[in-house]
Amino acid sequence: MSDDQPHDPEQNTQSEPLSRAIGDRYLTYALSTIMNRALPDARDGLKPVHRRILYAMRELRLSPTGAFRKSAKITGDVMGNYHPHGDAAIYDAMARLAQDFAMRYPLVDGQGNFGNIDGDNPAAARYTEARLAQASEALMDGLTEDSVDFRPNYDGTLTEPVVLPSAFPNLLANGASGIAVGMATNIPPHNLHELIDACLHLIKTPEARDDTIAALVKGPDFPTGGVLVESAESIAETYRVGRGAFRLRAKWEQENLERGQWQIIVTEIPYQVQKSKLIERLAELIQTKRIPILADVRDESAEDIRIVLEPRARNVDPEQLMAALFRVSDLEIRFNLNMNVLIDGRVPKVCSLKEVLRAFLDHRREVLVRRANYRLDKIAARLEVLEGYLIAYLNLDRVIEIIRYEDDPKAVMIAEFKLSDVQVEAILNMRLRALRKLEEIELRTERDNLLAEREGLQAMLDSDVLQWAKISDQLKEVRNLFGKSSPEGQRRTVINNDAEDIAPIDMDAMIEREPLTVILSKMGWIRAMKGNQPLDAEQKFRDGDGPGLAIHAETTDKLMIFASNGRFYTLPANNLPSGRGLGEPLRLMIDLPNEAEVVTMFPWRDGQKYLVASKVGDGFVVGAADILAQTKTGKQVLNGDALLCKPVAGDHIAVVGTNRKMLVFPLDDLPEMSRGKGVRLQKFGSGGGLVAPDTLSDATFITLAEGLSWPMGGGKTRTESDLSEWLGKRAGAGRMAPRGFPRDNRFA
Structure with missing residues (x-):
């Protein structure tokens, strides 16, 4: 700490609102993630880690025709020189560049186990070797000719390219994916031949319509092939807005x-x-x-x-x-397109296909101009040396005399022949064998060629037309290397614009219809036995378990489970475990919370209506279509602590509470709902002190003219024909149940 700073920490502290402090720091992190990690550059289609891997391999001279090097060596160089992150992350990124099932045009040539389409991971970096692929050479062509800017690496000891020259639109050719803060990108691979055709058309017609570009780039071309099932109009619209999805089939x-x-x-x-x-x-x-x-x-x-x-x-x-x-x-997926990329390496933007190609072409033009200027500087330096050589040849005897006898030959030659310092140094460093007459002729020829080349480069720099013509020639050369003329350049993904969806078949109709007896134990183990077994037949259960619910069903049925949390769950009856064993836990088949219990179980019937009621006496009627669940989490229907669910029948409903008071009221008084708490069925007291409040005990449907019947035991049944004493309005308190009504306050 310097002497002019206060040593007291409190005097060195600045106060600011927490929201501003967090916001500023989070914004910094978000921008760093967006620009330096997640989003690719529209110019070369690479993220920083991929760019650094390729550049480090180039510095190691791992050319496509050279020897392989251990991946651990490459990963170490990338991590130590350019990318100060984990070696596992770097190796995973490099391995993906070598996977021919992930990259349409692999940028790394791998030797060894780099993973496979089964999902197996690559071997450890010490076991695999790699070198650059031919496509990478095209991406870095002209890198040493001042074609792009360089910046210091993370510790300032080396420099790295900000972007690669990129001789082809790698962003679209190989695709990209990434998740940043608040934004993401997902771009599928495309066919390079089609991309270059679109670029050439865009050069000829800068104002080309999006539909025309989409007609040239017919759709994604995935390395694993497949069939793209999308209409041409849908593909064109997706490319126009830069967002959408492609349906891909096996x-x-x-x-x-x-x-x-x-x-x-x-x-x-x-x-x-x-x-x-x-x-x-x-x-x-x-x-x-x-x-x-x-x-x-x-x-x-x-x-x-x-x-x-x-x-x-x-x-x-x-x-x-x-x-x-x-x-x-x-076997069929939807590949989402989100063409969110960095324009000029700085601005994230969701681009159309045309905008991405335009960004690439503008980059190629800048690379062309910079390489031309770099070449002009080299030509000027060489011409200066050649002019000095020719002057020396014209005055060869005098030059030799000066070199032999003068104490400062350099100064004498500069004064006598009006040479520059560079020219004199070149003459003094000339070999004696270069004094042949033939060498002079070669120098004059070289000078003439350089003058012609300089004239051509200058003309190109002065003409936009010549610049775009040169870019077109370069793109055609790349197309000849990686286009349809090569086996790897053929389109792999078939595009079916006219595919029609096959009408769905009724899977239930394909199931053989057989009777079943479904048994649910007290502890929640479920199984299905073939045939209609007696529901009261003795069954085997696990130790500590016992009988719970048992119903008759068929293999084509949908089994409905109603739980105390008010949710309905659906299970196909043909998927239930065999009755030969002791069953499987129901909670593994549906997402039934531990605190919830099964209230009832029944086969679903289309058009049937059901009464659902809670313990506090609220309920309503729900249709069969509203209880059918599509997922394991079930479908919430009744809000409250569920007590019962019964199929609707008859014209009246009878309810009884734990206080043994019974109420009968018309079925029409109940509303039909798809979800909710329902209405009050019967009024109960609130208890008080140590007395528990009365709750609903049971409900049943009756036909008023036939009365109410209940079992008496011993196979006998009692019927109360005159129910006028208990007949009332919904939500009434009711009257004490008839003499002989079951002590458990249940109708059956």
Whole structure:
């Protein structure tokens, strides 16, 4: 600490509002993340870590035709010289640049295990080797010719390029993805031949319409192939606004077998889908019988992908089978496009396809001009030396005499021949073998060639037309290297603009209809036994467990679970565990909270209505369509502590509370709702002191003319025909239940 600063910390402290302090620091962090980590540069399509990896490999002279070096060495150089972050993050970034299933045009040539499409991770950096790929040379062509700016590295000991010269639009060719603070980017790979065609058209017609550009760039071209199922209008609109989504499907074919049998062979899967997880998902669909028309799945992949799908029967329509699989598995995905990039390395912006190509072309023009100026400076320096050589040849004897006899030959030659310091130094450093007559002729030829080259460069710098013509020639050279003329340049993703969605098939119709007896134990273990077993039959349970609920159903039914938290859960009956065992926990199949209990269980019936009621005596009628849940989390219907759910029947409803008071009122007094608390069914006292408040005990539907019946035991039933004493309005207190009514205050 310097002497002029106070030593008391309190005198060295500045106060500012916490919100401003946090805001300023968070803004600094956000800008750093956006510019230096997450978003790619529109000019070369690279993030700083990728740019530094390629530059460090170039400094190590790892050319595409040279030897490989250990990845650990490359990672160490990148981390020590340019990118002071974790070596694991650097190696992961480098490994992705070498993956031909992740990069459309890999920038790194890897040797060893760099991961695979199954999702396996690359081997450790000490086991793999790498060098630059040919595409990387095109990205860095002219880097030493002052084509881009350089900046100091993190510790100021070296310099690194701010951006690469980039001979092709790498941002679109290889795509990019990243998440920053408050923004993200996701750009798919494209075909380089189509991109260069669009660039050439944009050079000829700077005001070209977005639709014209989209017609040249037909859509993404993923390294893993697949089928793009989008209309041309949708693709053009997505490229115009820079946001949207592409629907990508696996590529498949039907393979015929003997005796009329057939199977489906999947040869290409969607981009960024891990094959191993896809196989697991398909196997899960078979195990849970969600796609009952699918019998088996096998992975017979070697170098190429070959996933075999066997149908349940040969009369299954393969189009219908694949349509069903597209809906429930990653055989079809939606790849979201968000063309959020850094313009000129500084401004994040969501760009259209045309704007991204324009940013690349403007960058190429700047690179061209800077390289031309750099070359002009080199030509001027060389011409100066050549002029000095020619003067020396014309006065060769005098030059030799000066060198032999003068004490300061440099000063004498400058004074006598009007030479510059650079020219004299070149003459004094000339070898004796260069004094041949032939060398003089070569120097004159070289001077004439340089003068012609300088004239051409100067003319190009003075003409926009010549500049764009030169850029066009450069792009055509790149197209010849990486375009359709090379095997790697052929389009891999098939675009199907006219694909029609196959009408969904009724999966329930594909399930064989069989009777079931569903048993739910007291501790929540569920199973399904074949056939309609007696509901009161003795069953085996785990130690400490016992009978809970048992119902008859069918394999085609949707099983509804109503819980005390007021939520309905849906389970396909054909997916229930077999009754041969002791079942599986229900809570593993649905997201039922630990504090919630199962109230009732029944098969869903279309058009049926149900009464739902809470313990405090509130309830309403809900339709079957409003209780069907689509997810494991269920569907919230009743707000409150649920007590019962019963199918609606008859014309009146009878309710009884724990105070043994019963009330009968018309069913029409109950509203039909899809969700809520409901209305009061019966009025209860609030208790008081140590007395618990009265609550609803049970409810049932009756036909008033037939009266109310309840079991008496011993197989006998009692019927109360005249219910006028208990008939009243909804929300009344009711009167004491009839003589002989069950002591548990339940109707059945």
